[in-house]
Amino acid sequence: MAFLLKPKSDLNTVRLPGGIHFAWAIVVILALVQIIGNSIGMAVGVVVIPLSDPEGDFGWSMVTIGAALMMYYLVGAMIAPMTGWLGDQYGARKMLLLGSLLFGGSMIFVGTISQPWQFFLTFGFLLALTQSICIVPMMATVSGWFRRRLGVGVGILWAAGGVGTAVLAPLMGYLIANIGWQATFWVFGAAGGAILLLLTLVLRNRPADVGLKPYGTSPSDPPEAVMSKALEKLRIKAFNQHMRRTRAFWNLPIIHGLGCAGHGIVLIYATYIAYDRGVSYVAALLILSIISICSIASRFVTPVLAERFGGKPVMATALFLQGITVLVLFWAQDIWMFYLFAMVFGVGFGGEMSAYLVVNRQYFGSGPIATCYGFQTMGALTGHATATGLAGLVLYVTNSYSAILALSMLFSFGGVLVIMTLESTSRVLIPDWEKSLPAEARSAGAVPNVLVPHFDE
Numbered sequence: 001m002a003f004l005l006k007p008k009s010d011l012n013t014v015r016l017p018g019g020i021h022f023a024w025a026i027v028v029i030l031a032l033v034q035i036i037g038n039s040i041g042m043a044v045g046v047v048v049i050p051l052s053d054p055e056g057d058f059g060w061s062m063v064t065i066g067a068a069l070m071m072y073y074l075v076g077a078m079i080a081p082m083t084g085w086l087g088d089q090y091g092a093r094k095m096l097l098l099g100s101l102l103f104g105g106s107m108i109f110v111g112t113i114s115q116p117w118q119f120f121l122t123f124g125f126l127l128a129l130t131q132s133i134c135i136v137p138m139m140a141t142v143s144g145w146f147r148r149r150l151g152v153g154v155g156i157l158w159a160a161g162g163v164g165t166a167v168l169a170p171l172m173g174y175l176i177a178n179i180g181w182q183a184t185f186w187v188f189g190a191a192g193g194a195i196l197l198l199l200t201l202v203l204r205n206r207p208a209d210v211g212l213k214p215y216g217t218s219p220s221d222p223p224e225a226v227m228s229k230a231l232e233k234l235r236i237k238a239f240n241q242h243m244r245r246t247r248a249f250w251n252l253p254i255i256h257g258l259g260c261a262g263h264g265i266v267l268i269y270a271t272y273i274a275y276d277r278g279v280s281y282v283a284a285l286l287i288l289s290i291i292s293i294c295s296i297a298s299r300f301v302t303p304v305l306a307e308r309f310g311g312k313p314v315m316a317t318a319l320f321l322q323g324i325t326v327l328v329l330f331w332a333q334d335i336w337m338f339y340l341f342a343m344v345f346g347v348g349f350g351g352e353m354s355a356y357l358v359v360n361r362q363y364f365g366s367g368p369i370a371t372c373y374g375f376q377t378m379g380a381l382t383g384h385a386t387a388t389g390l391a392g393l394v395l396y397v398t399n400s401y402s403a404i405l406a407l408s409m410l411f412s413f414g415g416v417l418v419i420m421t422l423e424s425t426s427r428v429l430i431p432d433w434e435k436s437l438p439a440e441a442r443s444a445g446a447v448p449n450v451l452v453p454h455f456d457e
Helices: 024-038 044-052 062-090 090-112 116-145 150-179 181-199 229-243 248-275 281-309 310-323 329-331 335-351 356-364 370-398 400-420
Strands: 005-008 012-017
Touching: 005 116, 024 090, 024 116, 024 150, 024 181, 044 062, 044 150, 044 248, 044 281, 062 090, 062 116, 062 229, 062 370, 090 116, 090 181, 116 356, 116 370, 150 181, 150 281, 150 335, 150 356, 181 356, 229 370, 229 400, 248 281, 248 310, 248 329, 248 335, 248 356, 248 370, 248 400, 281 310, 281 335, 310 335, 310 356, 310 400, 329 335, 329 400, 370 400
Parallel strands: none
Antiparallel strands: 005 012
C-alpha cells in the first residue's frame, strides 16, 4: 500500500491514496506481523510427525515432543504480561524491531537442531519469546487506531491470520518433505525476519505520531492525550490498577486459557490421529489448512458481532461450537470425515480467539490495554501448555484418543460456563479511572469512549 510522508509542524502527516485513513494501513501491517510471527504457533502440528517419525532424522518420542511444546507455551505464557507492559512503555514499533531479529535468528537456529535439548532451547524458549513479542504488543496497538469500527479492524486482522496459517501449514509440511528440515526453517527464518524488519519502517505506535486522529473520531469525542513519558507512565499505572479491580480482568484470561486448551489439543493431535488411522502425511496436514480456511469468516465476523451485540453471547456461541464438533473425531476414519470436522470446527475455533480486543474496549474503554491483553495471552498460552502436557500424559497412560478428545471438549465447555459469569458488556466498567490522576495527566474531558449500543443480557 503506497503512502506519503509529509511534514506538518513537528509531526509527519501520512496521506494514503483516496483519502484512506492510515489506520487501515496499520491493520495490513499488523496482519502481516501476525501471519509471520504466529506462523509456527498456529501450525505447530506440522512438526509433530517429522519429529516423531522413527524412520526420519529425529525419531523422538511423543513424550519428548510434548514436553518441548509445553515448554514453548509456558515460556510464552510467563513473558506475555511482560511483553504487553513493554509494549505500553516503549511502543509497538520498537518491539517489532526486536521481534524481527529474534524471529530470523530463532527459525535459523531451529533448522540446525539434532538433539532434544537443542529443540527445547530454540523452539521451546527462543521462538516462544519471539511469538510473544510479535503478537501481544502488536495486537493491542490496533485498538488505539480506532475510535469506531474497531470490530472491523480486528476482524480483518484475525481473518488475515487464518489465511496465513492455511497457506503456511501445508507449505511448511511440503518443504520439510521435499527439501528437508534445515532448509525449510532457514528459508522461513530469512524471509520472515526480513519482512518484519521492513515493516518497522512504516509501523507507527498511534495516530498522534503521524498527525492524525483515530479512525472514526467525531467532533464530540475528546482529543487523544499526548503527554510526556512520565505522565504516560502514570496513566498506565492508574489504568492497570483500576482494571485489576474488575472481575472481567481476571476471568478473561481464564476463558482464553480454557478455549485455547480446547482447540490446542485438536491443533496438535488431529493430524497425528488422522495419520495413525491411515491418512497420508500430506493429506493429514490439509486438516490444519481446512480449519484455518474455515476460521477466516468467523475470525472476521465475530469481532464485528461482538461490537454490535456484546461479547458474552458471541464468545459463548463460538466456544460451544468449538467443543461440540470434537465429537466427530471420536468416530472419524475416512479422510472426508476429518475434512468435515475441520470445516465445522474451524468456525468455532476462529470465533473463540478473535473477540478479546473488542471486549476489552467494551469493558475498559480506550485506555492502554497492552498489559491487559498480555495477561489474556498468558491465559491462552497457559491453556495450550496445560492441554499439551496433560493430553500427552493422558494419551501415554490410556493409549486412547477418546480420552484426550473428551478432555478437549471439557475445556471448551468449561470456558462457556465462565463466560456466563462475566459482567455485562453494555457499559464500561471503569468509566472514571482518570479521576484518580492529577489534572495534568487527564485527557481533555476525561470522558470514556462510548460504543454503539448493544445488548448481551
